[in-house]
Each structure stands twice: as structure tokens, then as C-alpha cells.
Amino acid sequence: MQALKESILKLITETSTNLPPDVRKAIRKAREMENAGTRSAIALSTIAQNIVMAEENVSPICQDTGLPTFKIKVPVHINQLEITRVIREAIAEATKKGVLRPNSVDSLTGENSGNNLGEGTPVISFEQWEKDEIEVRLILKGGGCENKNIQYSLPCELEGLGRAGRDLDGIRKCILHSVYQAQGQGCSAGFIGVGIGGDRTTGFELAKKQLFRHVDDTNPDPKLAELEEYIMEKANTLSIGTMGFGGNVTLLGCKIGSMNRIPASFYVSVAYNCWAYRRQGITIDPKTGEILNWLYTSEEKVNVQMDEDNAAAKDRREIVLHTPVTEEQVRDLKVGDIVIINGPIHTGRDALHKYLIDHDAPVDLNGSIIYHCGPVMLKDEDGNWQVKAAGPTTSIREEPYQGDIIRKFGIRAVIGKGGMGQKTLQAMKEHGAVYLNAIGGAAQYYADCITSVDGVDFLEFGVPEAMWHMQVKGFAAIVTMDAHGNSLHEDVDKTSLEKLAKLKEPVFK
Numbered sequence: 001m002q003a004l005k006e007s008i009l010k011l012i013t014e015t016s017t018n019l020p021p022d023v024r025k026a027i028r029k030a031r032e033m034e035n036a037g038t039r040s041a042i043a044l045s046t047i048a049q050n051i052v053m054a055e056e057n058v059s060p061i062c063q064d065t066g067l068p069t070f071k072i073k074v075p076v077h078i079n080q081l082e083i084t085r086v087i088r089e090a091i092a093e094a095t096k097k098g099v100l101r102p103n104s105v106d107s108l109t110g111e112n113s114g115n116n117l118g119e120g121t122p123v124i125s126f127e128q129w130e131k132d133e134i135e136v137r138l139i140l141k142g143g144g145c146e147n148k149n150i151q152y153s154l155p156c157e158l159e160g161l162g163r164a165g166r167d168l169d170g171i172r173k174c175i176l177h178s179v180y181q182a183q184g185q186g187c188s189a190g191f192i193g194v195g196i197g198g199d200r201t202t203g204f205e206l207a208k209k210q211l212f213r214h215v216d217d218t219n220p221d222p223k224l225a226e227l228e229e230y231i232m233e234k235a236n237t238l239s240i241g242t243m244g245f246g247g248n249v250t251l252l253g254c255k256i257g258s259m260n261r262i263p264a265s266f267y268v269s270v271a272y273n274c275w276a277y278r279r280q281g282i283t284i285d286p287k288t289g290e291i292l293n294w295l296y297t298s299e300e301k302v303n304v305q306m307d308e309d310n311a312a313a314k315d316r317r318e319i320v321l322h323t324p325v326t327e328e329q330v331r332d333l334k335v336g337d338i339v340i341i342n343g344p345i346h347t348g349r350d351a352l353h354k355y356l357i358d359h360d361a362p363v364d365l366n367g368s369i370i371y372h373c374g375p376v377m378l379k380d381e382d383g384n385w386q387v388k389a390a391g392p393t394t395s396i397r398e399e400p401y402q403g404d405i406i407r408k409f410g411i412r413a414v415i416g417k418g419g420m421g422q423k424t425l426q427a428m429k430e431h432g433a434v435y436l437n438a439i440g441g442a443a444q445y446y447a448d449c450i451t452s453v454d455g456v457d458f459l460e461f462g463v464p465e466a467m468w469h470m471q472v473k474g475f476a477a478i479v480t481m482d483a484h485g486n487s488l489h490e491d492v493d494k495t496s497l498e499k500l501a502k503l504k505e506p507v508f509k
């Protein structure tokens, strides 16, 4: 199997950089459903642009290339140990090339292995089958949407929907609730895989297995097909929209599987996948290791871009900010404004926020903008850092720290995605700061706005967690929390909960 490593490397590269046609089709359809000029339409336009850039640059669609998970089917005589060894080599090589971000972190020490290899990473599972070829499927599911997975134990009480019993209607309620609770934090509009039954482990496995189905297939079980269709229709009435900006499209796909359970347990497990739904598969010749077929392809090229892409945003103020920013400038901003940033900004996420609580910052952060981002970085031949991908990460993880850090260091704006909570909103009001929502997953689009890397601190935290000092030009984001106590995230949460409550009455008897 000489060619196996090359084939796996191609699979990893294709999965990370080129969104499959069925996913593109779903995004295209979403674009057609949103009205031009709205926040969600603008976000989808950026997403579409990013998809095209990733394919052209052969670079990650999103900087979070997730936990690489391989599902492999082999004929009986195949050596699984050899395949595992080759996959691990290919993963390390893809990381070196910047196709994958180094994402494997020791849970006790926090140390990043630097090559995506470590205890439990990547995930590789085998199954035997009667066919002659090898099938390898890969999913790169990022952390933000993984954090939005949810498991319900029936019966239970659900916000907005009341009691969910041990029947099809209870299952219906859980699935609707799973979409509501994700809000924009998992980079909506998303796809869900649902597993009914099993135990806590096999339920989630079944849910994730659904994510390998084609977006446009029909469930062979007519009851589940009906439920999938119902969820697709109703989830889109919640008006959560792209990135939680409000809008007509909240869910892009719903796939449901069912398995037996034991009498005392009744789980509904939901795996939430962001729009950057990166999964691909190949069949391989077991003699040569060469690729025979790609599993998620189509004859026609699906164009995600539209004529409206250059249309101006309707009724929206566009404000250019040069860093450092003054209190007066941020107090003038309102929810809904588009901000274009020029000048130096600094990245910071989980490790940095924890550190800054009781340490000084390595640079002056007065008037600065902090970007919640863990980029993919590569050093070029001259030893200079190059940004390979740099979209925002989910900000809510910094909620316990952010307010204190804004006050302590005089930060004027935070860029991230998914919004933050009351504690941060309060600090922004008191101190004079804003939250700027960038488009999650648009890692190529934002990498393009970074004109140079001035330096890095805390590289010992690992590439994603380090504090990168960058110069940006034309970096666009939307004000979703302002210094007057307004939060678009709170508003969308509230209205979507009201809409969820409208779906309380039983549907499936």
C-alpha cells in the first residue's frame, strides 16, 4: 500500500479546505432564503466568500480543524495497525503544512503536542465489511460546535416546551430545544445529527454517525423521515439566523437515527455541527493504497456566491476605527453598526484570559482590541510568521474573566463570536467598551485582513492559545453588544425562546 499515505493526506487536505457539494448546496439555499442587506445575509455572503478562498488557497476553511475523526471499513485480511500508523504520519504532515491546526492538548498540563498526535487524538475506528476495497471517512468537527452537543434524559422539563415524555413527541421537543440552546455559538446555521436511544456513549456515537449521511438523503424509516422534515421546517421558525444574528435560516440539515435502549434509560443525543461541516470520504485500493472514489462529490459545481455579494448593507452605519481606540469612539457605537478596524490588535483566548487575571500583560493594552482567536500559523523560510487561517472563537468561554480584564487593562473592544453574558455587558457599560461579532469559521476571509505579524507572546501556551500581535487592515465586524447595555444576543435568545414556546403543543401522538 505504497500510496496510502499520499491518499490519506489528500483526504485530510480536501476535508479541511474544500466544503463538499451537499453542504454548499445547503448554504446556497440558505442564502436564497435571507433578504439581501440583513445581518444574516451579510454573514452568509462572507461565509460564501470564505468557502471560495479556502478552496483557492488550499487552506483551512476554519482555523479550528477540530478533532480529526476517522471511520474506516476494511476487508477482513487488512492490517489495521499499518493503516493507523500511516494515518498518524499523514496527520503530523498535514499539521506541518498548515492544513491542520495543532489541536492536541494534554488535559492535565495544557501542553500542545504540536503535531495533532497524542493520547486519544486522532480518533480512528475500524469496522470490517465484505467488500474488497477500504473505505475511509473523515470528519473535522470544531470545538465550538462540539461544545453545543447536548444529551437529554427523558422524561425532562425543557425551557419553553415544558415536559418532554418518553415518546416521539418528547423526542421532538428535545431536538427543537437542542437547536434553541445552541444559539449562534456553534456558528449557526448548523447541521444536527441525532441519536435516539443507546446509552450515554453509544447515543452520541449514533448522533455523530448521522453526520456522515448526505445532506439531501431521505431517512429510510418513514417516521424518522417525517420527524427530520418537521424539525427542518420548525427550527427555521426560531429566527436565530446565521451566527445568531436573527434571520430566516437557523438549521441547514437534520439527520436522525434510532437504536434500542434498556428500560430505565432513554437518551436523545444531539451532535451539533457548524456550517463549516467538513467531512469527506474515499475508497482505497487495498493493494496499491490509491484512491478509487470520493464519497461526497457531485457532477455539478455548486456556486455559493451570488450576484448580491457586492450589494451595500442596507441602513447600516459603517465606522472605521484605528487602534488604539478612545472611550468616546466606542461609546458612540450602537448594536447593528459595522466596524472596520485598522491597526494593531492582539489575540487572546482561554489560557491568556486566565493568565491575565493575576499577571501583567506583556504589551500595553490601553485602548486596545482583543481578538478571541486561535490562528493557524506557519513560519516561512525567513523565519517570519505567516497567518494561514484566523477566524474568531466562541467568546462565552471567557465570560468569567472578560469583564475584569476589560477594566484592569483598559481594553475598548473585544472581537469574537457568539456573544457574551451579563457580566461582560455590565463591564462594557461601566468602562466604555464594545463587543464586535466576527463571522465564525471565516478564517480565510479574516487571515486576508491581517497584513503582518508584529510578534508573539506565550508561545508556550501552544499556537492557538498564544498571544499574537497583528496588524489588520479592513477587518470588518458587527457591533452586537454596545456600551449602553444593549445586546443583540440577549434579544435573539429572548425572541427565539418565545418562538420555541409556540411549538409546545403535541404534534406526534
Ligand SMILES: O=C(O)C[C@H](O)C(=O)O
Binding pocket: 063, 064, 142, 143, 144, 145, 185, 186, 373, 374, 392, 393, 394, 395, 440
Ligand atoms: O478553536 C477555535 O478556533 C474555534 C472553536 O471551534 C469555536 O467555535 O469556538
Ligand code: SF4
Binding pocket: 062, 063, 064, 065, 141, 142, 143, 144, 145, 185, 186, 187, 274, 275, 276, 391, 392, 393, 394, 440, 441, 442
Ligand atoms: S469556529 Fe465555528 S466554524 Fe469554526 S469550528 Fe468552531 S464552530 Fe465550526
